[in-house]
Amino acid sequence: MSGNITFTIIKPFAVSNGYIGPILNKIHQGGFRISAMRMLWLTRGEAERFYEVHEERPFYKDLVEFMTSGPIVVAILKKENAVEDYRKLIGATDPEKAEEGTIRKEFAESMRANAVHGSDSDDNAKIEGSFFFSGLQQF
Ligand code: ATP
Numbered sequence: 646m647s648g649n650i651t652f653t654i655i656k657p658f659a660v661s662n663g664y665i666g667p668i669l670n671k672i673h674q675g676g677f678r679i680s681a682m683r684m685l686w687l688t689r690g691e692a693e694r695f696y697e698v699h700e701e702r703p704f705y706k707d708l709v710e711f712m713t714s715g716p717i718v719v720a721i722l723k724k725e726n727a728v729e730d731y732r733k734l735i736g737a738t739d740p741e742k743a744e745e746g747t748i749r750k751e752f753a754e755s756m757r758a759n760a761v762h763g764s765d766s767d768d769n770a771k772i773e774g775s776f777f778f779s780g781l782q783q784f
Pocket residue numbers: 699704707708737738756757758759761762763764765
């Protein structure tokens with residue numbers, strides 16, 4: 646059975662371009678409820694830890710560099726079938742391949758500055774959510 650939470654990050658470029666509001670609006674329109682949310686600036690160590698699964702990928706260093714380049718917004722989102730539905734709402738990793746109307750199509754600049762993160766499984770949604778939020782901070 647699929648879970649009802651996913652985890653998202655509004656990435657640095659989207660935050661500095663003023664897209665927090667428009668992206669949250671898409672999230673709301675998509676039928677998600679915000680369970681937890683906060684703005685923060687990741688340290689290098691925190692970003693390296695969060696993206697540890699990508700450690701061996703060629704873009705790892707670049708990704709950590711970008712994710713620590715400015716403040717981000719992290720949030721836990723609730724909806725039935727949250728992981729799959731949110732990945733549909735955000736679109737393909739490469740914004741040039743993202744479908745019309747998706748968050749990445751509208752707000753991403755590039756593969757690196759692709760506006761948002763979305764969990765890729767129920768297990769990772771839980772791990773990523775609890776990386777940033779305690780149980781007391783989730784509503
Ligand atoms: P996310 O995990 O951020 O939701 P994703 O699951 O679509 O994105 P992953 O394969 O998990 O994509 O890659 C994590 C992030 O690393 C991507 O969102 C993107 O910003 C960056 N990335 C992935 N592939 C590349 C690449 N070839 N060049 C530069 N950056 C990349």
